[in-house]
Amino acid sequence: MGEVSADLVTLDLLREARETVRSSPLGVINTPTIPWCQTTLPLNINCDIIIKLENMQRTGSFKIRGVANQFAKRQKDGHFVTMSAGNYGKSFAYASKHFGSKGKVVMPETAPVSRSVLIQSFGLEVERVPTSCLMNVVNRCVQEDNMTFLHSYDDLDLIAGHASLGMELLEVMPMPDVVVVCCGGGGLLAGVASAVKLSGCDETKIYGVEPEGACTMYKSYIEKKPVGMDTKSIASGLAPPFAGTLPFELCQRYVEGIVLVSDQEIQKAVSILYASGLVVEPSGSAAVAAILNNKIPDLEGKNIVCIISGGNIGKDELSNIPD
Structure with missing residues (x-):
């Protein structure tokens, strides 16, 4: 950002x-x-x-609070990417499904697999990577796939x-x-x-x-x-x-x-x-x-x-x- x-x-x-x-x-x-x-x-x-x-x-x-305000300030039918260990990703996926937007969640490999499965159930793509690579993958999605980055805390x-x-x-x-x-x-x-x-x-x-x-x-x-x-x-x-x-x-x-x-x-x-x-x-x-x-x-x-x-x-x- x-x-x-x-x-x-x-x-x-x-x-x-x-x-x-x-x-x-x-x-x-x-x-x-x-x-x-x-x-x-x-x-x-x-x-x-x-x-x-x-x-x-x-x-x-609590993550849905910030997500609600983020999505209210952005074009709802966009193509978004974020990084999350689970809770933000779940709220992000919930909002994406509600508003009909496309999205991808980049997750650390250490996050429970059950959370990846849950996020995917909302129709979003999940990519699991080493924690040190999270921002590299997000930047690739922004540059190569023209996705909009929604930060999960900053x-x-x-x-x-x-x-x-x-x-x-x-x-x-x-x-x-x-x-x-x-x-x-x-x-x-x-x-x-x-x-x-x-x-x-x-x-x-x-x-x-x-x-x-x-x-x-x-x-x-x-x-x-x-x-x-x-x-x-x-x-x-x-x-x-x-x-x-x-x-x-x-x-x-x-x-x-x-x-x-x-x-x-x-x-x-x-x-x-x-x-x-x-x-x-x-x-x-x-x-x-x-x-x-x-x-x-x-x-x-x-x-x-x-x-x-x-x-x-x-x-x-x-x-x-x-x-």
């Missing part, structure tokens, strides 16, 4: 995107929130936490669409002390953080959570520029090969910091959530893992929002999660 400044992300832009998402023919849901204390999830901190259940969202994750319209989640949070908890959000390329984290901060929550501390083996945003903070790495994690949806440029700029402005969780901690969170009646994929469990393992500082006595970002996990994946 071309360079887009974070200065373009204004409250008016986010409000407009929220109305677009809310009225989208794709049927985006204002997902429910539940108090942590009304679940059987363990907690060793005295605080009030509400959980935002994006695992109950249309297509099973896109202004996408981030503005994801910000609708942040605005919904504030309707339930108008002045949270802490918001905990998973982070892959940074699109969701940037959108939620922008919505919260631009809505006047100056004192709210927002934390992103990344897997230790896919910590591109964490490393970007250290190097003060977006960086890439050879990512590897059970949370494939949080393991793109590089941090987004626009998400990085927005996160630098609005996000307190990035914390890391191990694959083992993520797996344990999936298991604990499942035992509590919540079906959540590894990527969607990262924020919960951070709270369960005391990775977020200074939560005692605070009002906290924790986002469960997706529930697209197959029986085969669940069976491989240790108890």
